[in-house]
Amino acid sequence: MPEAKPDTTSxxxxxxxxxxxxxxxxxxxxxxxxxxxMRQAGRYLPEYRAIRATADFLTLCKTPVLxxxxxxxxxxxxxxxxxxxxxxxxxxxxxxxxxxxxxxxxDGPRFPKPLRSAADIGSMKDGAADRLQFVYDAIAxxxxxxxxxxxxxxxxxxxxxxxxYAVEGHGxxxxxxxxxxxxxxxxxxxxxxxxxxxxxxxYLCAQIRAGADIVQxxxxxxxxxxxxxxxxxxxxxxxDIVQRVKEETGAPVIVFAKGANSSLVEIAGTGCDxxxxxxxxxIGEVNKHLGRRVALQGNLDPAVLYAPPEKIRDEVxxxxxxxxxxxxxxxxxxxxxxxxxxxxxxAMVQAVKEYKS
Amino acid sequence: MPEAKPDTTSxxxxxxxxxxxxxxxxxxxxxxxxxxxMRQAGRYLPEYRAIRATADFLTLCKTPVLxxxxxxxxxxxxxxxxxxxxxxxxxxxxxxxxxxxxxxxxDGPRFPKPLRSAADIGSMKDGAADRLQFVYDAIAxxxxxxxxxxxxxxxxxxxxxxxxYAVEGHGxxxxxxxxxxxxxxxxxxxxxxxxxxxxxxxYLCAQIRAGADIVQxxxxxxxxxxxxxxxxxxxxxxxDIVQRVKEETGAPVIVFAKGANSSLVEIAGTGCDxxxxxxxxxIGEVNKHLGRRVALQGNLDPAVLYAPPEKIRDEVxxxxxxxxxxxxxxxxxxxxxxxxxxxxxxAMVQAVKEYKS
Numbered sequence: 001m002p003e004a005k006p007d008t009t010s011x012x013x014x015x016x017x018x019x020x021x022x023x024x025x026x027x028x029x030x031x032x033x034x035x036x037x038m039r040q041a042g043r044y045l046p047e048y049r050a051i052r053a054t055a056d057f058l059t060l061c062k063t064p065v066l067x068x069x070x071x072x073x074x075x076x077x078x079x080x081x082x083x084x085x086x087x088x089x090x091x092x093x094x095x096x097x098x099x100x101x102x103x104x105x106x107d108g109p110r111f112p113k114p115l116r117s118a119a120d121i122g123s124m125k126d127g128a129a130d131r132l133q134f135v136y137d138a139i140a141x142x143x144x145x146x147x148x149x150x151x152x153x154x155x156x157x158x159x160x161x162x163x164x165y166a167v168e169g170h171g172x173x174x175x176x177x178x179x180x181x182x183x184x185x186x187x188x189x190x191x192x193x194x195x196x197x198x199x200x201x202x203y204l205c206a207q208i209r210a211g212a213d214i215v216q217x218x219x220x221x222x223x224x225x226x227x228x229x230x231x232x233x234x235x236x237x238x239x240d241i242v243q244r245v246k247e248e249t250g251a252p253v254i255v256f257a258k259g260a261n262s263s264l265v266e267i268a269g270t271g272c273d274x275x276x277x278x279x280x281x282x283i284g285e286v287n288k289h290l291g292r293r294v295a296l297q298g299n300l301d302p303a304v305l306y307a308p309p310e311k312i313r314d315e316v317x318x319x320x321x322x323x324x325x326x327x328x329x330x331x332x333x334x335x336x337x338x339x340x341x342x343x344x345x346x347a348m349v350q351a352v353k354e355y356k357s
Numbered sequence: 358m359p360e361a362k363p364d365t366t367s368x369x370x371x372x373x374x375x376x377x378x379x380x381x382x383x384x385x386x387x388x389x390x391x392x393x394x395m396r397q398a399g400r401y402l403p404e405y406r407a408i409r410a411t412a413d414f415l416t417l418c419k420t421p422v423l424x425x426x427x428x429x430x431x432x433x434x435x436x437x438x439x440x441x442x443x444x445x446x447x448x449x450x451x452x453x454x455x456x457x458x459x460x461x462x463x464d465g466p467r468f469p470k471p472l473r474s475a476a477d478i479g480s481m482k483d484g485a486a487d488r489l490q491f492v493y494d495a496i497a498x499x500x501x502x503x504x505x506x507x508x509x510x511x512x513x514x515x516x517x518x519x520x521x522y523a524v525e526g527h528g529x530x531x532x533x534x535x536x537x538x539x540x541x542x543x544x545x546x547x548x549x550x551x552x553x554x555x556x557x558x559x560y561l562c563a564q565i566r567a568g569a570d571i572v573q574x575x576x577x578x579x580x581x582x583x584x585x586x587x588x589x590x591x592x593x594x595x596x597d598i599v600q601r602v603k604e605e606t607g608a609p610v611i612v613f614a615k616g617a618n619s620s621l622v623e624i625a626g627t628g629c630d631x632x633x634x635x636x637x638x639x640i641g642e643v644n645k646h647l648g649r650r651v652a653l654q655g656n657l658d659p660a661v662l663y664a665p666p667e668k669i670r671d672e673v674x675x676x677x678x679x680x681x682x683x684x685x686x687x688x689x690x691x692x693x694x695x696x697x698x699x700x701x702x703x704a705m706v707q708a709v710k711e712y713k714s
Contacts, residue, residue: 174694176660183664183672226658226690227639228675261618262638281619282584301583303533307540315540318585333583337531 025252034081043338067138089157095128114169129202136210143211154212158219159196160234223259279333284322295327309347316351382609391438392687400695424495446514452485471526486559493567500568511569515576516553517591580616636690641679652684666704
């Protein structure tokens with residue numbers, strides 16, 4: 001490699017040894033497809049469970065030395081091409097004043113006092129991003145400990161997805177309460193979404209200033225909405241966040257709006273760099289329409305990892321073949337399940353790394 | 358109306374007074390859009406709950422006089438343009454030998470002995486359609502009691518959706534067990550799907566012979582599959598069913614593959630007459646691509662019915678405006694929720710009937 005001239009556009013940290021993911025996000029050519037997977041730090045790793053045995057979930061999020069450690073585990077153990085900071089999307093509503101409970105053996109996180117009125121929404125505090133120093137400390141420590149091996153991904157939940165939890169109070173199948181608010185009192189919901197949008201924008205910018213190389217916006221419940229409602233109640237806020245983050249930091253942004261597959265053109269039109277796809281679309285077909293505007297991420301069915309390693313390789317190859325010559329970050333189409341054998345996660349990563357066109 | 362000559366292609370029953378739905382299914386012009394809604398007989402109706410208080414769910418399905426009564430209730434109470442026979446998709450696996458439990462206040466139906474091996478699958482009995490006389494009796498009685506007021510819809514579950522219940526043993530969020538079978542032992546799963554496909558074909562033909570005017574195939578869990586897996590493990594069996602039913606009976610067929618929105622062109626290519634859409638797609642956009650091949654059904658977000666009646670009307674009108682001049686059966690994008698006020702269901706039906714272009 002020729003000696004590099006100092007690059008004044010880079011942050012003052014170490015040059016990355018593996019920056020495949022960032023090159024793809026900028027739609028630059030790379031020698032092979034980078035790979036990571038959603039919720040890659042977590043319950044499927046025995047090394048994670050060993051640390052979790054010593055601290056509850058939120059303590060882990062809020063203790064930078066522990067968060068950094070579990071963030072780096074998959075880089076060491078599974079060999080992924082990027083780390084993603086260990087945290088939770090619900091730290092934003094918590095930092096806006098909502099009590100958040102994440103209990104053992106319960107059905108996911110919950111807010112015991114959900115937002116049910118314009119008055120509840122009005123009581124949500126501004127300045128949430130200033131109360132999340134523990135995340136920025138975890139990012140800074142992770143960057144230091146990664147020693148430039150791979151990029152670090154920051155993230156946040158999209159306003160609509162945050163609103164579903166904040167209004168319902170917990171996970172939901174039918175989104176009855178938040179949709180009732182959406183159809184009965186759309187103005188109140190828009191106030192909440194705008195508050196989340198501002199908080200998330202500031203939060204992602206702060207993550208980048210702390211050292212994150214790229215950020216991802218997770219709209220996990222995008223697929224619950226009719227297309228026109230997705231555009232009105234979710235995507236416009238995502239677009240605002242993308243624009244603010246890019247204007248303020250220049251860092252690349254990934255948008256994952258799970259299930260919003262009727263709106264992929266509109267998602268690509270937010271100005272984001274990468275659109276992340278769930279597993280229900282044919283990524284090659286999507287690339288024909290969007291590949292000139294954005295890079296694509298995804299889209300292996302997480303359940304493929306239940307298959308034997310040779311079958312995992314076959315399924316990985318189908319996607320890689322469809323995306324040859326395209327700008328592609330390999331990933332699952334959603335989070336890895338906690339019961340997944342680590343060897344199967346490794347088989348996926350290895351198949352991506354060994355792919356020959 | 359001019360005196361009709363005897364029509365030897367019609368079944369010997371009474372001529373229908375309201376056959377809007379059948380005309381749309383055949384892509385013939387109609388004076389207004391017909392409307393019904395999925396799971397229209399059921400828990401949101403006090404008149405249904407009164408009958409349910411006297412008999413458990415499966416008894417209701419298996420007692421023709423009761424099934425016919427709850428089937429007709431929504432025609433009388435809500436004013437829909439079609440009745441759908443009261444039954445459950447899981448009577449097919451039950452008739453193939455699986456013990457089925459539908460208990461009060463539990464999380465849906467379950468099979469205490471799910472299919473986990475090729476041997477389990479091999480033990481599934483042929484001839485299921487011959488053991489479902491109670492359904493045909495309910496259909497015949499419903500037709501008699503409807504006195505030709507509106508058409509009667511028969512239905513069945515698609516093989517893939519039936520397989521998810523039969524293999525998992527109950528409802529599931531991640532489809533881990535059935536997908537593990539799909540990736541580890543696809544041949545075993547194909548044997549099961551083929552068995553379901555034959556049973557469902559015979560079952561739907563028998564429903565039509567008993568008096569059903571049109572049938573709908575429900576693939577509720579189509580959206581759990583990657584596109585290529587949907588084509589291989591679900592749609593090819595749906596296609597076989599559509600072809601057999603149309604060949605044998607000539608009756609129109611509706612296909613509802615919820616969430617399989619990357620495969621709408623392929624669904625329309627099965628030979629079905631109507632494609633039913635969930636609420637995440639823009640029905641007007643879909644009509645531009647498919648409207649010359651099939652009629653469309655749907656696609657109001659069921660949660661719209663939580664809104665006040667004037668908002669329900671607005672949302673109904675948005676869809677009707679997008680489908681002006683097209684072949685369209687109004688419906689929800691999925692089943693009505695049990696907590697829905699009856700007045701809101703009526704508001705939807707009224708809005709469709711009163712629409713002026």
